[in-house]
Amino acid sequence: MxxxxxxxxxxxxxxxxxxxxxxxxxxxxxxxxxxxxxxxxxxxxxxxxxxxxxxxxxxxxxxxxxxxxxxxxxxxxxxxxxxxxGEGTMTGGAGIRQDLFLAIRLQIAVAKSAINDGDPVAKALMILIREGQLSAAAADKDFSALLERIALPDADLDLAVELYNGHLWTADPVAQRRNLLAAAVAHFEARRPINKLAAVTGASSNDHGHVQVNVGKGQRVAGRDYLEHRAPRSKK
The missing domain is CATH 1.10.260.40 (lambda repressor-like DNA-binding domains)
Structure with a gap:
């Protein structure tokens, strides 16, 4: 109220x-x-x-x-x-406007459907967009059906915009990439399918998804836990 x-x-x-x-x-x-x-x-x-x-x-x-x-x-x-x-970014950059980004994605999808596929509905929508008659397009169910069909939501692209705007403030490129990765990992970790039986019984999974990465003389095992093993120095 x-x-x-x-x-x-x-x-x-x-x-x-x-x-x-x-x-x-x-x-x-x-x-x-x-x-x-x-x-x-x-x-x-x-x-x-x-x-x-x-x-x-x-x-x-x-x-x-x-x-x-x-x-x-x-x-x-x-x-x-x-x-x-809350407008712009923390350091004053313009950032990416979510609404404009979505509009760009839809414009690309309409143009691709009209030019590559010869879709008559997409061609008609292009004409209305060019002539600035979007109110007529908004009331037409055929146009709505077209956009639902050719421009399905892409959550990963939306996530990319959020991460870009949220981490544009970082000056150090190494720290920026590390923070971006951490944010992306946290996003998907929070949305992983839940093992309902393990959640109820309190059992833990033995599969931690470890991946071994060889870097120079060292070996790194990355997963939920982080371990680092140094190769023994060679005796002279």
Missing amino acids: RDIPPDGTAVSATQEACAEQWRGLPARINQVLSHAGLSQTDLAKQLGLSTGFMSEVARGVKRPGPDFFMGVRHSLGVSIDWLMT
Whole structure:
């Protein structure tokens, strides 16, 4: 239910958007702390704030002023726009817009179907797109059926966009790739099929999916557990 101001008028869409951005501030602050490897106490010291105030800001109890945002920008190189609104990326880059990325994927699918397959519905949709008559396309069931058929959802591409935007802030390319891999692994680990019998009985699987990788003179065994075995040095 919308909040009604004293004058009885409904809250505007702009006011609601601003309120939503403020609600997202604590999550963005904690994301900054996690990426920077800092605690709330550490950041409070850098900004000259009390730990109590920092805690209240991080929990969304209090709203910080301009000095807070300028301080985070100066200390950690974080974009003020991103910190305040969540738009763009942590370091101020534009990032990838999810809606535009989806539109591009659909445009490619329509063009491919029209040109390569000669699909008459795809050709008709291309004409409407070129003429800016998308309202007519939205009301046509044939167009909806076409898009469902030729552009099935690709969760992996959506994941790629999320990872790109989430890890664009990392300056070190080695750390960036390591973090990207860790995030991708965590994504799929969290969605692995559950062995219901093992979950109920408490039994553990003996298959840990170890893979041995030879790197120079060393051997690395990677899987759920990480082991590293060094080859013995040769005696002279």
